[in-house]
Amino acid sequence: MKFGGTSVATLPRWQNILELVASRRAEGARVLVVVSALTGITDALKQLCTHGDKGKRIEAAKAIAQRHYDLLDHMQLAVPDTLGARLSELATLAENGSAVLGELAWAAAIQAHGELLSSALGAAFLSHSGLPTQWLDARDCLAAIALPNQNERTRLLSSMVDSRPDPVLAARLATLGEVFITQGFIARESQGRTVLLGRGGSDTSASYFGALLKAQRVEIWTDVAGMFTANPRQVPGARLLQRLDYEEAQEIASTGAKVLHPRCLSPLREPRVPLLIKDTNRPELDGTVIGPEVRAHAPSVKAISARKGITLVSMESVGMWQQVGFLADVFAHFKQHGLSVDLIGSAETNVTVSLDPTENLLDSDAIAALASDLAKVCRVKVIAPCAAITLVGRGMRSLLHTLSGVLAEFGQLRVHMISQSSNNLNLTFVVDEEVVDTLLPHLHDLLISAGALRTDDSELFGPSWQTLYGSGEAPSAATAWWRESQRQRLLELAAEATPRYVYHLPTVRQQARELNTLAAVDRLHYAVKANTHPAILRALVAEGFAFECVSPGELRAVSAIVPEATPLLFTPNFAPREDYVFALGTRAAVTLDSLYPIEHWGELFRGREIVLRVDLGRGLGHHEKVRTGGSGSKFGLPLDQLAIFLQLAETHGVIVRGLHAHLGSGVLDAGHWGEVYAQLASLAERIGSVTFLNIGGGLGVPSHPGEARLDIAELDRVLREVKAAYPQYQLWMEPGRYLVADAGVLLARVTQQKGKSAFRYLGIDTGMNSLIRPALYDAWHEIVNLSRLDEPATALYQVVGPICESGDVLGTDRRLPEAQEGDVMLIAQAGAYGKVMSSHYNLRDEADEIVIE
């Protein structure tokens, strides 16, 4: 059992260790505890080594001793002899300086004291607490081996240890007792000098001991329950990995996970000793077990990781083609400039390599000098900053066919290099670093929805990080209205007729009320294009909403329903002149989003107040077709035309009263609106006449089970923060889908089934004619068999409609109960962009609409 620096720094943490060790004893195991130095002590010892002045060294040694005295004091223990001896040894080393031992050996001897002291202290505490514990000097057990390419520094400060099983040691320990405590990080070399194991040393010590003793298992106790499918700081939905083989774990550790140093796995591989990662504070959690490969699971991607700060060197030359020794010459330059190559990709005339962000790379002339040398033999391009995104999982090649959606995502990016190693464990993409933070959570979702990361296998995948460690209450998915309270009603409605849309107004109201808690927002508009059903419009009038329309048709429809006093907003795109003429005749605030109207029809707007929709130059959203910012989108006035627009506005006496931007749909990151808001406010400051900012909608509604909802409280906090800086502007928003998506379902009935090799198709009586989102946006809608909601989901279906189009698929690979003709199928989250986007295609009848009050 290995415990790190923070775990051994305080009395309560030692009590915790006592309990854990005692519980293992109770299971009948003999326990060897490996400890790090108290937090901060290793740094203090390193610092001590840098002092040239003897007095300062002695002072530093005293301060280090005091830390241990203080902790002993807390434990109400006298200074044990073992600890006293170590302390006086340290004092002597500090006083003598490096003259006798030599600089490096002296530094190693000094730094070894962090662990020597903490273990001596621990032995005293555990024994005194009724758990007789033998203090063991790790240097008597771990023998460093000399390797051919080592220099004195690596030999002494980052050593390797012979980890072949040592039955003699095991036998010796068996005679000495049941519980031992020893030091991480240190060993002894052949001349008898103390050496250090370097980075990750304490974990590695534990592995060495595990291998030497052929232990039942090695337990690494740390501050997190194990390895996750992604870095939880980037992907809060990352799932705990409960089971990994050594190679996978090593790959994950090497490509990003910080919880375990990759080198500590190799000693365990041969003796097949499993390693268990456990959370000291949450011992009840299962943790991650790393052991020999087991063949009882479907192949799955296990993790996705990103390493940032990577520099690529791309070398282009026709000279290299079939020329013996070309690459050898090229790589000689890398060696000469001290740059170590990681990934390599090559074509007939190009070789591209990646370099990790070392100090040498970042802060010396190395790259400039390298480029100068390489430029003599080829064209060089230095590409940075890049990030390597790695998918890890055994049998990666057999997963390739599931990755098409993931690969399509890379298709929209600059991918500089793709690498797949022959060990079949990983697939790496090198992309621009700036895309990574948003890309990673998205890819993680895509991997799950593509069935490449099989989170449905509860053997392999544990709870999400959010659930285990997320702040506050883990958002437990509220049961959808259709699942329980309204299920019977829906079955009756479906018995009358299908296909039909059903809208649940209490859900609309609930969503509206939630948005009304956004204190910073002065006016909320419902973007009616999502669903123009009169009952929904009326419900939202009652909740105090204003309305946003994009066409005269919508303006008419809304005007017919809402009271005179309800504010309207008209936000069209590429609308003809007469649309503006019409809108100007209503009470709606009119939004312009290009130069053309004010340039060519300027007099139409004379004396009027307008809203200007700008394009802030980038887009967001769950699919390319819902991104509405950036040059690739037709919406908004590009910022470089703003000055001309304002000039034309001035010329025609048009007052720009509001600024508007809307970057896309399905955004789940609250920070996004804060950015749009602040960016609009800083633009507005230069315009003067502006009194309100419309930051659009696009509030995301998660569709996959387990996907985190948009945090409205966080959104409120972000908006309030910006509002505090720009109190002079009113804040408007225009949510659409957020209000109505969950409130609507599409009911259909099973028609026929078909099997085609491994695929099973489940036909229902409507498809893309009623709901085009899956075909148009690859949108994922939950689909359930409402007639058999409680039956086990054993079949894997492709749910398809009756339209003569290959794209008429509502859901792929859906785990559902075996269906029968006539079963009622429910397609969830169909309240937004469902009926309003439906068509008569194939001249199939349109779904009708039913409202549940």
Added chain:
Amino acid sequence: MSKMIQPRLTQLFRFVRCSYADGVAELAYAFDDGEELVERIRFPHAPAIPAGHAAAFDAALKLLHLIAGVSYYKAGVPPKIEVASGPLDDATAELLDQLYLHGLAEFAYRNGLDLRGRITFPRGAAAQPPAPAAGLPKRTLVPIGGGKDSLVAVEAIKSIGGEATAVWVGNSALIAACAERTGLPTLNIQRELAPGLFELNRLGAWNGHIPVTAVNSAILAVAAILYGYDSIAFANERSASAATLEYEGQQVNHQWSKGYAFEQLLGNWLHTHVASDLDYCSLLRPYSELAITRAFAKLMPYFDAFSSCNRNFKLLGPKPADRWCGQCPKCHFVFLALAPFLPKPRLLSIFGRNLLDDENQASGFDALLEYQDHKPFECVGEGAEARAAMYALSQRPEWQEDALIERFRSEILPQLDASQLALEPWLEPSAEHHVPTRLQPALATIG
């Protein structure tokens, strides 16, 4: 506002009064017979005004009132200016006439106004005898802005063991973070614009760039007397004096109040009107932007904290994209000017992307080079400096193949006189500066 005003039709701008009590200066202005517009400036933990410094303090406060008025005056630009406390002496009136005319030149250009002959501060009061020395403590106020320049100035003063305080006006998490990084004591002065100004903007006031450095300078002059500092050391570089463009015969300089002319005007005025031992200078005046970026390239501890970008919305945070928008002239210039002096991977890690390998940024860099465009209205170096930096990169193998460097080599360079593109001359300091003797050793550490 009880009475609706048409800001653009006002006839008279009035400096109504200014006062100071308990760390708060109140500056009142009005248009015609409209309501008072009251700006407040809060000096934190203000001590009592030191005995014997009352006259110096009053003089500095009065100047602050007159200079800060530019934010309000510009809302209406009325033809007449009135100072309630009576006419000014000639030196004061001259300082203000110059400041309002040149400091608002860009504002005038953008709004199609001509302010020449329109700005006349009332003058004619007898000149007072020159102010005596106030015996101010030998320490320096260094205004910092979160960008590289002020950090170079801070480090120069630290390197000669000078005592200094990092000061800034207004709220900025970015500046606070940078100030923290300097390890100096900090002073954060708050400025609250009169709420009525927002109202005027709604009513159609003129709007645009004001010489904000002049306002901050005047605030710091008050602070220097109040807290006891003998010097205010800005970090305005040589090219700040260069005009952005010429418009109907008038030089328009976006950063006139950061230029040498204003530095001399204000420095001399403070000597004669406030205290003969209060020095106002720019520590970076002899240096080009390139010389300063070279000095900054050695200050690694600031790399993940600073930002010169004034477009970005968050301006704080661990990610480069939080601090650099990557789209504005500031981002373009700082990227280009640092590039010759930093290893390429380090530079790219600061910005989080390679702006010079992005074809979409071509027009932004063209503007810096003054190629097919005029200099942008931002505080950026002279076109020739940008060309020198670009030329230097075009000669480096690790940069040559980047999209915009490649474009420079093939398209722009053939049109330039290569003998005018050397980097080295830009690294030489000029003799022109206003730095007091006590701080001159710091000046030498930058070059």
